[in-house]
Amino acid sequence: MNRTFYTPSIPRRDFLVGSLAGAGALALGTQITTRTATASTAAPNLMSSTQTAPFSLPNLPYADTALEPVMSARTFSFHYSKHHKAYVDNLNGLVKDNAELSALSLDALIKKVAGDASKAGVFNNAAQVWNHTFFWNSMKPGGGGKPTGRIADKINASFGDFDKFKTAFSDAAKTQFGSGWAWLIEDGGKLAIVKTPNAETPMAQGKKCLITLDVWEHAYYLDFQNRRPDYITAFLDKLVNWEFAEKNLG
Ligand code: FE
DSSP: OOOOOOOOSSOTTTOEEOOBTTBOOEESSSOOBOSSOBOOTTSOOOTTOOOOSSOOOOOOSSOTTTTTTTSOHHHHHHIIIIIIHHHHHHHHHHHTTOHHHHTSOHHHHHHHHTTOGGGHHHHHHHHHHHHHHHHHHTBOTTOOSOOOHHHHHHHHHHHSSHHHHHHHHHHHHHHSOSSEEEEEEEETTEEEEEEEETTOOGGGGTOEEEEEEEOSGGGTHHHHTTOHHHHHHHIIIIIBOHHHHHHHHO
């Protein structure tokens, strides 16, 4: 079975990616069990690998039930096994006959086609593969709340205090009209919050992504219906993975 694991390019040291002859999983410093595979902390780090198409759907860093009751398994399983998988399948179909694009890693592929209107389909699907992989890792069971350590210091230095950060992040996520993403990024040594429409992603412009929240309706509608603000609050209070954010600082 051809398994290719691609991950965001930021957290090189600790964002371990497993590629284990038919079984593997994203792991973040601890052993993580998924529905189909067991992660290994000794797995090779394929973060900025030269792995190329055809890409495979990355395994989850936790079981798809792990974020309940905040994010239901129903929401998660549809999001992951239908939406995320569709982006992977679409991308593979779009690049399979393109020797140049098929030779690129996911990161390189996204940056290559970003801004090229003739490759919008490739960009949209490739970026959505990357964004979702990053999103799964932006959450963890029992996450959320006020961070500590270096990421907390950075947040305080950049936004004033954690409450101001929460307000700014929430406002970005709420006001992203239609589908898109809210991001915490590091830019020029300071943290910043950005929102992007559709598949747009700060990594395409070489920005260092720390955390993201998917605000496409498919991410929350089964659990929260039209109440996007409640979904955002749940993410910040109960799901966000600050260890991942800190590791992404590098
Ligand atoms: Fe999504």
